[in-house]
């Protein structure tokens with residue numbers, strides 16, 4: 635199985651990225667991870683975790699019970715608490731955002747696809763306009779030019795014409811635009827139910843069968 639590239643940028647919704655990372659690793663996917671500086675700030679504010687962008691390790695995502703975050707409401711279901719204990723057999727490869735020597739900066743490095751989750755409007759704009767000023771942009775452009783799967787998970791509201799235009803441009807270029815827009819028809823009870831709704835749709839796109847999705851029509 636080829637690895638998956640996961641890029642985390644500075645849009646709200648770090649918890650989506652943590653849950654996705656957990657599922658990828660626990661379904662034996664090797665993950666090449668890149669985190670933007672703005673994403674580290676969002677992690678700090680939303681989840682109370684401090685990410686060291688120079689020396690990232692999974693234990694930095696450990697759940698902290700005193701963040702005061704709404705995510706604390708149900709620690710036993712918190713992705714942050716389970717990522718460490720999950721029976722992970724996929725390997726994590728972390729790349730610094732300025733490391734253009736990383737394999738994922740080249741089309742010759744084969745992958746199953748790339749997910750940008752969550753994706754800020756800033757990164758979305760860079761991608762739509764061909765900018766390549768960090769490893770996340772570069773790896774995304776590689777996926778587009780090689781006609782590999784690129785899943786972009788934007789988060790912003792409301793959306794300007796510029797945002798909408800950038801999404802259209804990327805969609806025309808072959809990317810899948812999968813907004814962090816959970817549905818409510820599965821009767822969610824916790825925030826984690828809402829997070830999982832979005833993450834499971836990403837897994838569907840990657841053809842990852844984790845068997846947990848309540849599918850419409852199954853009942």
Ligand SMILES: Cc1cc2nc3c(=O)[nH]c(=O)nc-3n(C[C@H](O)[C@H](O)[C@H](O)COP(=O)(O)O)c2cc1C
Nearest residue numbers: 643644645646670672673676754755756757789790
């Ligand atoms: C707490 C916080 C939440 C943010 N939420 C969003 C958001 O939901 N969507 C967005 O496009 N930008 C958001 N931003 C702004 C981006 O982080 C900012 O535009 C940044 O330059 C994006 O850089 P990046 O794409 O390299 O991560 C947020 C910033 C902070 C500090």
